Amino acid sequence: MQKFLAIDAGGTSTRAVLVDPAGYCHGYGTAGGGNPVSRGFGPALDALVQASTLALGGRPAAIEGVLVAMAGASLELPLHLFQAGFKPLGLAGNVMIETDLLAMFYSGSCHDEGLALIAGTGAVGARIAGSQLAAVADGTGWLLGDKGSGFWLGREIAQAVAAALDGRGKATALTELVLAELGIAWEPHARTQGRLRAQQQLISRVYEQSPIELSRFTPLVFTVQEDDVARDIIERAANALAKTLLAVSLGVESDGAARIAARPLVFGGSVLTKGSTVAQAVVDTLTANNSEPGSGINTAITPILVDDGVAGSAVLVLKRHGIDVDAGVFSRIQDSLAALRS
Amino acid sequence: MQKFLAIDAGGTSTRAVLVDPAGYCHGYGTAGGGNPVSRGFGPALDALVQASTLALGGRPAAIEGVLVAMAGASLELPLHLFQAGFKPLGLAGNVMIETDLLAMFYSGSCHDEGLALIAGTGAVGARIAGSQLAAVADGTGWLLGDKGSGFWLGREIAQAVAAALDGRGKATALTELVLAELGIAWEPHARTQGRLRAQQQLISRVYEQSPIELSRFTPLVFTVQEDDVARDIIERAANALAKTLLAVSLGVESDGAARIAARPLVFGGSVLTKGSTVAQAVVDTLTANNSEPGSGINTAITPILVDDGVAGSAVLVLKRHGIDVDAGVFSRIQDSLAALRS
Numbered sequence: 001m002q003k004f005l006a007i008d009a010g011g012t013s014t015r016a017v018l019v020d021p022a023g024y025c026h027g028y029g030t031a032g033g034g035n036p037v038s039r040g041f042g043p044a045l046d047a048l049v050q051a052s053t054l055a056l057g058g059r060p061a062a063i064e065g066v067l068v069a070m071a072g073a074s075l076e077l078p079l080h081l082f083q084a085g086f087k088p089l090g091l092a093g094n095v096m097i098e099t100d101l102l103a104m105f106y107s108g109s110c111h112d113e114g115l116a117l118i119a120g121t122g123a124v125g126a127r128i129a130g131s132q133l134a135a136v137a138d139g140t141g142w143l144l145g146d147k148g149s150g151f152w153l154g155r156e157i158a159q160a161v162a163a164a165l166d167g168r169g170k171a172t173a174l175t176e177l178v179l180a181e182l183g184i185a186w187e188p189h190a191r192t193q194g195r196l197r198a199q200q201q202l203i204s205r206v207y208e209q210s211p212i213e214l215s216r217f218t219p220l221v222f223t224v225q226e227d228d229v230a231r232d233i234i235e236r237a238a239n240a241l242a243k244t245l246l247a248v249s250l251g252v253e254s255d256g257a258a259r260i261a262a263r264p265l266v267f268g269g270s271v272l273t274k275g276s277t278v279a280q281a282v283v284d285t286l287t288a289n290n291s292e293p294g295s296g297i298n299t300a301i302t303p304i305l306v307d308d309g310v311a312g313s314a315v316l317v318l319k320r321h322g323i324d325v326d327a328g329v330f331s332r333i334q335d336s337l338a339a340l341r342s
Numbered sequence: 343m344q345k346f347l348a349i350d351a352g353g354t355s356t357r358a359v360l361v362d363p364a365g366y367c368h369g370y371g372t373a374g375g376g377n378p379v380s381r382g383f384g385p386a387l388d389a390l391v392q393a394s395t396l397a398l399g400g401r402p403a404a405i406e407g408v409l410v411a412m413a414g415a416s417l418e419l420p421l422h423l424f425q426a427g428f429k430p431l432g433l434a435g436n437v438m439i440e441t442d443l444l445a446m447f448y449s450g451s452c453h454d455e456g457l458a459l460i461a462g463t464g465a466v467g468a469r470i471a472g473s474q475l476a477a478v479a480d481g482t483g484w485l486l487g488d489k490g491s492g493f494w495l496g497r498e499i500a501q502a503v504a505a506a507l508d509g510r511g512k513a514t515a516l517t518e519l520v521l522a523e524l525g526i527a528w529e530p531h532a533r534t535q536g537r538l539r540a541q542q543q544l545i546s547r548v549y550e551q552s553p554i555e556l557s558r559f560t561p562l563v564f565t566v567q568e569d570d571v572a573r574d575i576i577e578r579a580a581n582a583l584a585k586t587l588l589a590v591s592l593g594v595e596s597d598g599a600a601r602i603a604a605r606p607l608v609f610g611g612s613v614l615t616k617g618s619t620v621a622q623a624v625v626d627t628l629t630a631n632n633s634e635p636g637s638g639i640n641t642a643i644t645p646i647l648v649d650d651g652v653a654g655s656a657v658l659v660l661k662r663h664g665i666d667v668d669a670g671v672f673s674r675i676q677d678s679l680a681a682l683r684s
Contacts, residue, residue: 099535126536133536137508140545143497143553144504155485162486166479167589193441194468194475194590203482211485211553240510247509248536 002064004321005052005086006313008103009034009044009070011121015310016051017340018061021323023332025314028340029054037072045085052089060090067096067317069103069309098316101126102133103309106316108266110330115260117245117303119237119278120269121215123149125244131319137247142211147240148278150271154214156233157221158206164229165199172229177220178202222275237271238281245286260286260301267303279303311337344406346663347394347428348655350445351376351386351412353463357652358393359682360403363665365674367656370682371396379414387427394431402432409438409659411445411651440658443468444475445651448658450608452672457602459587459645461579461620462611463557465491467586473661479589484553489582490620492613496556498575499563500548506571507541514571519562520544564617579613580623587628602628602643609645621645653679 003026007016014034018027031051036044048068066086082095105116105128112131118124123146124139138145146152161178163169179186179198182205190197206214224230249259272279283301306312314333315325323329345368349358356376360369373393378386390410408428424437447458447470454473460466465488466481480487488494503520505511521528521540524547532539548556566572591601614621625643648654656675657667665671 135508136536137510138505140501140504140508140541141549143556144501144545144548145510147510159482159486162482163480166477166482167592168479168487168489168585194478199482203486206486207483214485243510250509 003061004064004314004317005055005066005089005091006310006317007034007048007051007066007068008100008309008313009048009068010100010308011035011038011071014047014051015308016048016055017310017314017337018055018063019314019317019333021318021321021329023314023318023325023329023336025333025336025340027055027057028310028337029056034068035070035072036077041078041081045082048082049085049089052086056089060088063089063091063093065093065096065317065321066091067098067313067320069098069100069313069316071100096317096320098313098320099133100309101136101139102128102131103312103316104268104306105264105266106312106319107268107306107309108304108312109264110315110325110327111264112319114264114266115245115249116266116268117241117272117282118267118269119149119241119271121150121212122146123152123241123244123269123271125241125248127248135248135250138244147244148237148271149269150215150218151212152240153221153233153237153271154217155211156236157217158202158214160229160233162199162202165196165202170229173224173227174217174220174230177224178217181217181220218271222277225277234277234281238278238285241272241278241282242285245282265301265303266306268306268308272303273305273307279305345403346406346656346659347397347408347431347433348652348659349376349390349393349408349410350442350650350652350655351390351410352442352650353377353380353413356389356393357650358390358397359652359656359679360397360405361656361659361675363660363663363671365656365660365667365671365678367675367678367682369397369399370652370679371398376410377412377414378419383420383423387424390424391427391431394428398431402430405431405433405435407435407438407659407663408433409440409655409662411440411442411655411658413442438659438662440655440662441475442651443478443481444470444473445654445658446610446648447606447608448654448661449610449648449651450646450654451606452657452667452669453606454661456606456608457587457591458608458610459583459614459624460609460611461491461583461613463492463554464488465494465583465586465611465613467583467590469590477590477592480586489586490579490613491611492557492560493554494582495563495575495579495613496559497553498578499559500544500556502571502575504541504544507538507544512571515566515569516559516562516572519566520559523559523562560613564619567619576619576623580620580627583614583620583624584627587624607643607645608648610648610650614645615647615649621647 012033014031016029017025019025029051031047033039034044034047114128116126125137127135142151161175164172184201221230318325354375356373358371359367361367371393373389375381376386376389456470458468467479469477484493503517506514526543563572
């Protein structure tokens with residue numbers, strides 16, 4: 001029987017699955033970061049091969065094709081080196097690269113048209129049409145955007161605490177949590193040169209570490225949702241993510257929420273899938289913004305939540321080899337993969 | 343006659359002036375960055391000595407004392423090394439370090455109570471009381487705040503353009519300006535993987551350079567002030583700066599704008615002093631926010647603009663040596679320094 005390798009190569013971890021044309025998954029393996037942009041080409045390829053070897057149970061097998069889903073798939077990658085790396089595993093066919101966004105979408109749907117919104121460390125929205133990316137919004141990184149992402153939330157939290165400490169912003173329950181997270185004693189009256197010592201220490205600690213570390217504060221905001229400042233941050237994240245989704249849904253017939261409700265909508269990334277607060281707030285924002293409230297169009301928006309892009313990579317590797325992935329194949333991929341991962 | 347050296351040590355340039363107790367400035371010199379935090383101790387001290395040597399006309403003189411104004415003055419600095427560095431110039435007394443904020447304030451006023459708002463690359467507000475920093479707000483750096491600063495403006499501009507390019511934000515005249523600044527061709531229809539090629543290039547260029555480089559876009563916003571997006575960015579900068587000033591003015595009797603109008607207010611930094619747009623918008627915001635419109639208190643807010651902290655360093659070195667800096671001494675410092683610098 002034909003077999004394919006489908007790989008979801010992330011910045012910190014890589015997942016590989018061996019799948020057949022009927023959708024049955026025969027093996028699953030994981031390894032470290034497999035993205036050449038963040039890891040370098042050699043270590044990234046090693047991770048892909050390592051996860052694949054585990055998925056093969058350590059034995060080479062006749063593999064028709066390999067599909068690797070990764071961010072930055074538009075970069076020109078030396079495909080022949082991928083090819084050479086997979087040869088010892090039994091690869092007879094080709095290696096193809098697809099974007100992680102497409103793989104995330106197909107983890108939630110086997111349709112070739114739809115929308116995806118991902119908010120993990122970064123944040124990005126995509127419209128899929130004809131099994132390709134038709135429109136992408138945000139995903140512009142931590143300096144230019146990624147609004148509503150884990151990094152964005154963490155930075156907003158840190159900024160809100162910095163502002164609360166010198167009176168520019170409202171007092172917030174986040175202050176105590178952030179200071180505790182950094183091991184800073186909270187002395188409300190200790191000042192040096194006109195500045196609260198706690199604020200001076202917050203500044204020192206934040207600039208000692210790399211900017212991306214601000215993401216560590218993100219979980220804190222969900223523990224104090226009754227706090228005004230925390231609620232405001234969550235609402236602004238949801239608004240930004242809703243705007244990202246609306247931006248990619250332009251060009252689809254009908255307006256606003258109706259436009260989104262009409263297609264499969266996949267949500268991925270920890271901000272949208274761990275806990276329902278942000279996902280629900282995005283759906284509420286979209287529903288409230290529906291520009292045709294009296295149109296009679298059913299605008300119930302029900303996102304499909306996905307953990308990662310490995311199931312979608314399996315869907316993609318079959319589709320790209322001309323195999324029809326219908327609802328039956330799709331559910332076999334989901335079920336057999338879940339069994340392997342449990 | 344007694345002589346003192348007053349030095350304003352910035353991150354990229356250093357200014358030194360030789361001043362006597364009557365306020366007459368006898369020599370002036372400049373050098374490169376003199377901040378030990380950003381330059382390292384050795385190069386910073388070299389810059390201080392170099393600017394001072396120029397101020398002395400190359401000849402050692404009997405110097406009663408040296409005052410160095412710099413950011414990060416609260417850091418524990420090896421004063422004995424400063425002392426040793428200035429000895430060959432003729433220093434008989436001590437070297438003392440003060441914060442650049444205090445020096446900026448005294449460049450605009452000889453009073454010992456007042457407010458300062460600085461918006462250059464960073465942004466910070468301070469209340470001065472009893473010739474010391476009584477309260478400081480913001481100045482928390484590019485990740486935590488510095489709202490309304492040159493960096494903040496540049497980042498907002500870049501983010502607005504990134505959002506305009508994928509439909510999350512309004513179209514703006516800034517797009518063409520930012521793309522031209524980066525040498526990116528503006529092809530409104532060229533897409534790769536669902537993304538406008540111009541946006542992909544914007545992303546690549548921005549992450550190739552260090553974050554602080556985003557400040558280069560700041561001047562662009564003032565060239566298209568009739569643009570909605572540009573106007574919104576300027577207004578948000580002014581609101582943030584007004585909030586910073588209001589935060590430090592708490593604790594002074596009376597409310598809002600009246601509280602600020604009652605004391606000397608010094609504005610410094612390129613964002614507030616090069617062009618009047620932001621400074622005027624801050625004053626307008628403060629005046630509009632006056633919480634006692636019917637109180638009959640005169641709330642006219644008239645900021646004093648200063649270029650740097652060198653005049654203030656001269657004021658400070660005299661004050662710290664027990665010399666009364668009255669209006670006469672203060673205007674002599676201003677006038678004789680201006681003559682030396684022209």
